[in-house]
Amino acid sequence: MFNGVFKKMQTEFTSPINYFLDMGDDFIYLNDAINKEISILFRGYSCLSCNSDSKIKGNGLCNKCFFELPQAGFWNTRPELSKAHLGVEDRDLEFEKKMQLSPHVLYLSLTSDLKVGITRASQIPTRWIDQGASQAIIVAHFDNRYNAGITEVGLKKYYKSTTSAIKMLQSQNFDIDLIAQKKECIKNMNKELIKNIEDNDEIYKLKFPIKNVLSNPKKIDLTKENQFRGKLTGIKGQYLIFNDQYYINIRNNQGYLIDLEII
Ligand SMILES: [Zn+2]
Structure with a gap:
């Protein structure tokens, strides 16, 4: 026990x-x-x-x-609310600087659907494992959470950004070409906010037990x-x-x- x-x-x-x-x-x-x-x-x-x-x-x-805790700030689930790049405090500016002014990536993954998401670069591939993605590809890199978050918001009219748990547990194989989707996604992005597009088109495949x-x-x-x-x-x-x-x-x-x- x-x-x-x-x-x-x-x-x-x-x-x-x-x-x-x-x-x-x-x-x-x-x-x-x-x-x-x-x-x-x-x-x-x-x-x-x-x-x-x-x-x-x-x-x-x-x-x-x-x-109250800085790690539970609403910029976590809504990255576009990040303000550390402006030097503006939400709950604890030093903590927020550490988290928000670190490299972020924007990715496409297959969870319950094709979805777009952003995360701190250090959270790859943990973020994909946690969301139950079967495949994922890195699209672009950003200097901070705000730029990544605003870019994701701009892409919400093309892609889902959330995962439906029930659909994810029901899904297995998707007939979706992530490399082609990445090319399409890049066309739809605001390029000014991007640090660089990821050159490597590796598709990460996740196998769950x-x-x-x-x-x-x-x-x-x-x-x-x-x-x-x-x-x-x-x-x-x-x-x-x-x-x-x-x-x-x-x-x-x-x-x-x-x-x-x-x-
Ligand atoms: Zn408590």
């Missing part, structure tokens, strides 16, 4: 991708738990920053931390059911997939205090 707080699964870009769950005193290699019964008991909340037991607002943080895609995925809500038990059949993105089409998004359950048993 493991006791701990759910945090985003750690990954290793191998084929298939390796998944690890940090449960405090224990570090679990989850690929080894596939085909085993897992029991998850929800015991309450524990904020990943202050350990408060009040309800989690988002990112594993309580309401107070969610609205999952045998079958789901046809009718069913979400596990620990706050309603309190306890879940099922056979782990695979892992994709930040999702654990169980028999009978059940799935749980570990990322959305961060900060949940859990008893976990692999039987």
